[in-house]
Amino acid sequence: MQDFSDILHNQVLVVAIAACLIAQVLKIPVELGTHGKLNIRALVETGGMPSAHSAFVTALATGVGQTLGWASPEFAIAVVFAVIVMYDAAGVRQAAGKQARVLNQIIDEFFQGEHQFTETRLKELLGHTPFQVIVGSILGVAISWLAEIAY
Numbered sequence: 001m002q003d004f005s006d007i008l009h010n011q012v013l014v015v016a017i018a019a020c021l022i023a024q025v026l027k028i029p030v031e032l033g034t035h036g037k038l039n040i041r042a043l044v045e046t047g048g049m050p051s052a053h054s055a056f057v058t059a060l061a062t063g064v065g066q067t068l069g070w071a072s073p074e075f076a077i078a079v080v081f082a083v084i085v086m087y088d089a090a091g092v093r094q095a096a097g098k099q100a101r102v103l104n105q106i107i108d109e110f111f112q113g114e115h116q117f118t119e120t121r122l123k124e125l126l127g128h129t130p131f132q133v134i135v136g137s138i139l140g141v142a143i144s145w146l147a148e149i150a151y
Contacts, residue, residue, distance in 0.1 A: 026049075
């Protein structure tokens, strides 16, 4: 069995994780510029600009293409995986966020009267807009290309 530390020598994986972390950190200045306040929670929250999910999977797919070839089956798998993740980030999770917003509005209106239930708010920012996904994917490809040039 190979040593677990060999994982750290997997350049494709390390670059993909770095792209995800960079995208997540970039959410702080974007939040500051957009809303005028520092939101450190953006480091661990889902949603927002840019999509860390998209940066992660596109950096992964790009790294696989750079390493194993653009015609390799592994690159095809990585691209399909990336498309599914980005579709989910912009589609399914965005829809779930909209549903949470509506349910929160119902809860707000419901608790204006006297009722015996407790109010529990749902997280509304679950997914990404298509623009956030596109920016995240561009960021992931760019980071992978820059890492390739650096090595």
